Every structure is written in C-alpha cells, then in structure tokens.
Amino acid sequence: NAGVTQTPKFQVLKTGQSMTLQCAQDMNHEYMSWYRQDPGMGLRLIHYSVGAGITDQGEVPNGYNVSRSTTEDFPLRLLSAAPSQTSVYFCASRAGTGLTDTQYFGPGTRLTVL
Amino acid sequence: GQQVMQIPQYQHVQEGEDFTTYCNSSTTLSNIQWYKQRPGGHPVFLIQLVKSGEVKKQKRLTFQFGEAKKNSSLHITATQTTDVGTYFCAGPRGTSYGKLTFGQGTILTVHP
Numbered sequence: 368n369a370g371v372t373q374t375p376k377f378q379v380l381k382t383g384q385s386m387t388l389q390c391a392q393d394m395n396h397e398y399m400s401w402y403r404q405d406p407g408m409g410l411r412l413i414h415y416s417v418g419a420g421i422t423d424q425g426e427v428p429n430g431y432n433v434s435r436s437t438t439e440d441f442p443l444r445l446l447s448a449a450p451s452q453t454s455v456y457f458c459a460s461r462a463g464t465g466l467t468d469t470q471y472f473g474p475g476t477r478l479t480v481l
Numbered sequence: 482g483q484q485v486m487q488i489p490q491y492q493h494v495q496e497g498e499d500f501t502t503y504c505n506s507s508t509t510l511s512n513i514q515w516y517k518q519r520p521g522g523h524p525v526f527l528i529q530l531v532k533s534g535e536v537k538k539q540k541r542l543t544f545q546f547g548e549a550k551k552n553s554s555l556h557i558t559a560t561q562t563t564d565v566g567t568y569f570c571a572g573p574r575g576t577s578y579g580k581l582t583f584g585q586g587t588i589l590t591v592h593p
Contacts, residue, residue, distance in 0.1 A: 400580070407490065409569060409583040410524065425580065426482075457523055469514075470581065472523040 369393050371473035373458050379479045380448040388443040388476050390458030398461040399441040400425070400470070401433065403454040410457065416441055448480045483508050485572055487584030495592050500557040502587035504570035511573055513546055513553045514581070519566045527555075527568075560591045 374389045392399065397418050402410040402425075412425030414433040422433050430452060432444040441460075445452060455477050459470040484507040494500050504513065512531045516524040528537055530546035530553060537544045543556045557564055567586040574580040 402583075407585060409485075409487075409585040410571075410581075411583070412574075412580055415580055423580075426582075469526045469529065470524075472525070475523050 371458055371460050371471050373456075373473035373476050375476060376474065377477050379481065380445075381481050382449060384448050386445050386448065388445075388456055388458075388478075390441045390443065390473060391439050392441075392458075392460040392471070392473075393439065394460060394462070394471070395438060396460035396462050396471075397438070399435065400459045400461075401431070401441070401443045402457045402459065403427065403452075404457060404475075405454050413443065413456075445478075450480045452478065453480045454478060483572070483574055483582050485570060485582045485584040487570055487587055489587055490585060491588050491590070493590045493592065494560050496562060497559050500560050500564070500589055502555050502568050502570075502589075504553045504555075504584050506551045506572050506582075509550050511550075513550075514571045515544060515553075515555055516569045516571065516583075517566050518569065518586070522566075524569060557589075560589070562591050562593055565589060565591050 371392045400415045401413040404410050411427050413431050416422045416435040419435050455475050457475050458473040461470045486505045514529045515527040518524045528544050533550050534548045535546040541558045545554045567588045569583050569586045571581040571583045574582050
C-alpha cells in the first residue's frame with residue numbers, strides 16, 4: 368500500500384495561473400479531505416468528500432474547487448492563483464467507520480504563488 | 482464557529498525535561514485526536530480519546546480528555562531529541578466525524 372500520495376511535491380505559480388494538485392489513496396477510504404497549513408494557524412479544512420460524487424466545503428473553500436469521480440482520487444483545483452494561496456497543502460483520507468477518525472495524511476505539496 | 486485553541490505555541494526544553502501541551506475547544510467534542518508532525522513532514526496520527534475523563538498512555542506519552550470533553554492534554558515524560566516536532570490536537574466539526582478542526586499546534590524543541 369502506498370497510502371496517500373500527492374503530486375507535485377513543490378510548485379511555483381504566477382498570480383492568475385491555474386493548476387491542479389493531485390491526491391490519490393489506495394486504502395479504499397470513503398472520506399477524503401484537503402487542508403492547508405500556514406505558520407501559526409494549524410491545518411485548515413478546504414474541502415471534504417464523503418464518497419465518489421459527494422463533496423462539501425470546509426473552513427476556507429474560496430478560490431478552490433474539488434471533484435470526486437472515483438474513490439481513489441480527490442484533486443484540488445486552484446482557479447486563479449493568488450499570493451494568499453502560498454501554503455503547504457495536505458490531502459488526507461479516512462475510512463468511514465463511525466467514531467474511528469484516524470486520518471492518514473499525504474506528504475504534502477508546497478505551493479508558492481508569486 | 483467551533484474553535485480549538487492550543488497552548489503554548491512554542492516550547493523549548495532540555496533533553497530529559499517533561500513537556501505538556503494543552504488543548505481547549507469552544508464546544509463539547511465527541512472525541513479528540515492528537516497528531517505529531519516532524520519538521521518538513523506530514524501529520525501522523527498518535528491517538529484518539531473518546532470517553533469523558535479518559536487517560537491513555539503510549540510509553541512516555543500520556544493523553545487526557547477532560548471530564549466536560551472540551552479540553553485535553555498531552556504530557557511527555559523525560560523528553561528525547563526524537564520528540565522534536567509539532568503536536569496538534571483536533572476535534573470533529575459538529576457531528577461530521579470526517580471534518581476536523583485543528584488547534585494551532587505546539588512546536589517542541591528539545592536541546593541535547
């Protein structure tokens with residue numbers, strides 16, 4: 368099992384460019400999430416999915432889109448990158464087993480927007 | 482909205498000293514989880530507490546969940562250099578188990 372994988376590991380964008388951060392998991396987990404991590408602010412939930420075809424917004428969804436066409440993949444799209452989106456992005460997955468909330472995180476994508 | 486506050490933000494200790502980080506939620510939590518993130522790494526699950534007043538131990542780490550299920554603590558006895566990293570607490574947002582609200586984290590530095 369590779370667990371949760373993310374690509375790319377590093378990315379530099381110019382303001383206004385768009386891109387997609389990829390996330391995949393091979394654990395057949397129902398739940399997948401995207402978080403961003405900024406210094407002193409912990410991890411903040413961007414978007415969330417409880418299964419293929421179902422997504423929901425988190426705390427900071429503006430400027431980001433997601434879709435979940437398969438159980439395995441949960442890409443995050445930046446529509447028009449802004450310097451405020453410079454951050455480290457983590458994808459996470461979790462089995463849908465009620466109170467068992469263990470989330471498995473990917474290695475992260477470090478994004479810089481100039 | 483739900484807030485999870487964690488203190489202190491930074492902690493520097495000498496190797497062998499004890500360390501404690503505290504987590505407080507603005508709302509009652511169904512459970513609380515703790516994660517560790519090594520420098521440059523990703524968060525890794527440590528433990529989940531579910532019951533009021535619950536105490537769990539993992540070797541030198543002791544985790545507590547408050548009676549009111551609104552606060553929690555992580556205590557490390559006799560820190561080692563391998564304990565370096567950021568420790569986060571996290572609780573479910575409302576009734577949605579998969580959505581987590583994270584504390585800001587405590588960055589632990591251990592001086593040899």
